């Protein structure tokens with residue numbers, strides 16, 4: 001176990017996340033010998049991933065040489081693929097965006113035309129920031145549907161006709177580097193965590209047309225046995241009036257059939273509001289329209305009853321709401337908080353924070369970058385680089 005807990009990847013992670021700033025810190029954190037740590041640090045320095053800079057405070061004796069992660073050792077491509085638009089960013093190895101470009105697309109055009117457009121945008125943004133395909137260490141892609149993470153292939157994505165089983169990584173052949181593909185909710189969840197190194201347990205709940213949840217355990221995405229963890233949109237919800245709503249999955253009374261964006265629009269139209277999109281319902285609520293406010297708050301309460309169960313089961317530090325319906329902000333949160341705090345066990349709810357994403361548009365790109373960086377800088381690839 002000593003060899004894994006002080007592997008090059010682990011040492012790099014301690015420095016990247018700010019837990020260690022010197023060889024002495026690494027020795028103290030890992031319990032490995034000073035010689036072992038020094039040899040691996042030297043390998044990481046020659047691989048350009050660590051650099052030495054300055055002197056730390058001495059605690060008696062010679063002050064330690066400080067170590068820094070060289071986040072400019074390479075770059076990653078981050079692709080946030082939506083239903084109607086795509087954003088492509090180039091970031092450094094700490095997920096700082098160096099350049100970004102967006103373009104409208106129609107995901108239903110299929111993988112050929114859409115990924116050709118992504119390729120064009122990627123080349124454009126790389127050129128804009130003065131980098132070449134050879135500088136790209138890894139590619140991260142978020143797509144609006146379920147993905148088999150190990151192969152990067154979408155799996156029966158309901159709103160991506162023509163994409164089932166398509167090998168998305170094959171579209172990035174010119175970069176000769178690993179390509180990681182995951183569903184947009186998991187990717188956004190990583191983006192909400194921000195920089196690497198958080199060890200929090202967080203649920204990131206996206207309420208758009210559907211409802212999905214990214215599960216972050218100890219700062220990392222939890223995908224489950226088949227990769228479908230967090231698919232909370234199809235959890236059954238009891239209806240107080242005994243009403244039955246059929247979900248697009250064929251089951252009755254799924255959460256998203258009652259409280260998702262599609263349901264909100266349906267109920268708003270039925271209530272006589274002059275709206276054609278869920279965005280318009282959200283806007284009316286923001287303007288204080290009583291009927292729209294009531295519908296958004298009810299949706300929040302329904303989502304909150306499911307989240308209360310998840311809080312009892314998972315005991316997260318935080319819940320972050322994101323997606324188009326989450327833009328409704330206060331009235332949605334009010335409904336969610338009411339149900340969560342009323343129905344969760346006191347110990348689990350005591351320090352729980354429920355918030356709305358501060359940068360929902362950015363989290364897809366930052367998350368795709370973080371996914372690529374974390375996977376790329378894992379054990380094996382760092383080991384290979386530092387050899």
Ligand SMILES: [Zn+2]
Nearest residue numbers: 234247249254
């Ligand atoms: Zn369903």
